[in-house]
Amino acid sequence: MSKREAVSAKPARRSHFFAYLGRLRWIQRWGLMRNAIEENVATHSWDVAVLAHALAVIRNEEFGGNVDANAVVTAALYHDAAEVITGDMPTPVKYHSPVMRAAFGDIEDKAQDELLALLPETLREAFLPYLKESQWPEETRQLVKAADRLSAYLKCQSEIRAGNREFDHAADQILARLKEDGLPEVQYFLEVFAPGYSKTLDHLLARD
Numbered sequence: 001m002s003k004r005e006a007v008s009a010k011p012a013r014r015s016h017f018f019a020y021l022g023r024l025r026w027i028q029r030w031g032l033m034r035n036a037i038e039e040n041v042a043t044h045s046w047d048v049a050v051l052a053h054a055l056a057v058i059r060n061e062e063f064g065g066n067v068d069a070n071a072v073v074t075a076a077l078y079h080d081a082a083e084v085i086t087g088d089m090p091t092p093v094k095y096h097s098p099v100m101r102a103a104f105g106d107i108e109d110k111a112q113d114e115l116l117a118l119l120p121e122t123l124r125e126a127f128l129p130y131l132k133e134s135q136w137p138e139e140t141r142q143l144v145k146a147a148d149r150l151s152a153y154l155k156c157q158s159e160i161r162a163g164n165r166e167f168d169h170a171a172d173q174i175l176a177r178l179k180e181d182g183l184p185e186v187q188y189f190l191e192v193f194a195p196g197y198s199k200t201l202d203h204l205l206a207r208d
Contacts, residue, residue, distance in 0.1 A: 027087060031088060035164070082114075082115060085114055146183050150190075
């Protein structure tokens with residue numbers, strides 16, 4: 001009997017895994033700040049995945065790297081999946097103290113386990129390297145974290161352009177951290193791609 005025949009003969013146990021992930025769109029980010037432009041976790045995750053893929057490709061093509069861009073983008077896509085269980089914890093609260101960071105890190109780890117447990121057992125091993133941050137290779141972790149910060153910086157800039165000065169200090173802090181990290185692919189993105197985010201659609205189409 002083929003695997004397809006076996007599956008049709010005995011349907012797999014139903015799973016709510018993807019139904020849970022679909023609810024990430026209802027979890028708003030930047031909850032302690034006044035937002036001119038609302039952002040949810042699903043939108044943010046897509047943005048981080050795009051940026052992480054870009055950073056991985058830039059590292060490989062411009063700086064002699066050999067990172068698996070496909071693995072990086074997949075990890076980035078799932079990097080905040082556990083927030084469907086924990087909710088979005090504002091960064092100032094999460095990093096308020098080492099005790100808070102350790103406590104929330106433990107909660108995140110357990111939430112990732114809860115998500116994995118929702119999958120059919122035969123699929124868990126395939127999802128493990130992406131859902132569990134502790135399983136990420138160091139280069140993947142570095143690039144996803146950089147993309148996460150870069151996404152936050154671009155969000156701050158969009159708020160400031162909308163006249164919302166609430167994000168001034170956050171933008172300065174995040175940019176300082178990006179520079180402190182010293183990743184050449186991030187600097188490349190900031191110089192080559194980031195300026196386009198401030199352009200109007202007419203300017204983008206004009207390609208000036």
